[in-house]
Amino acid sequence: MDKASSSRGFRAYLRKRDIAHTIPAKTDQRRHRPRHGCHGGRPPGFDRETCRRRNTIERCFNRLKGFRGIATRYEQAATSYEAAVTLASFLLWARSV
Incomplete structure (x- = not known):
């Protein structure tokens, strides 16, 4: 999740x-926590490595959505859609090499 989802209620x-x-805390939340004293609560757990891996996967999904047929789920059959995702993944990989 990103910083937009870091509210106390959502957590x-x-x-x-x-x-x-693994949601990073907003800078204003970190800044206001000491001012609230014991009612400020403890800082939420945040694992930077997990966030980096999640971000890599999220960027991959966004690149796949660059293919119109995948973004709109043009293929109705699951096997055809899986083949389209595989082909798009291969094309993205080929561009990066």
């Missing part, structure tokens, strides 16, 4: 459903 929603998350 509580994820914890209530036992969903693991």
Whole structure:
């Protein structure tokens, strides 16, 4: 998740459903926490390495959505869609080499 999802309520929603998350705290939240003293709460756990890996995967999905047929789910059959995603992934890989 990104910083837009870092509200206290959203984190509580994820914890209530036992969903693991790595969300960086906004700078203003970090700045205001000491001012609230004991009511400021503890800083949320944040693993930089997990966030980097998530970001890599998210960027890959965004590149795949550059192919119109994949972004709009043009292929209705699951096997055809999987083939299109595989072909698009290969083309992205070939461009990067």
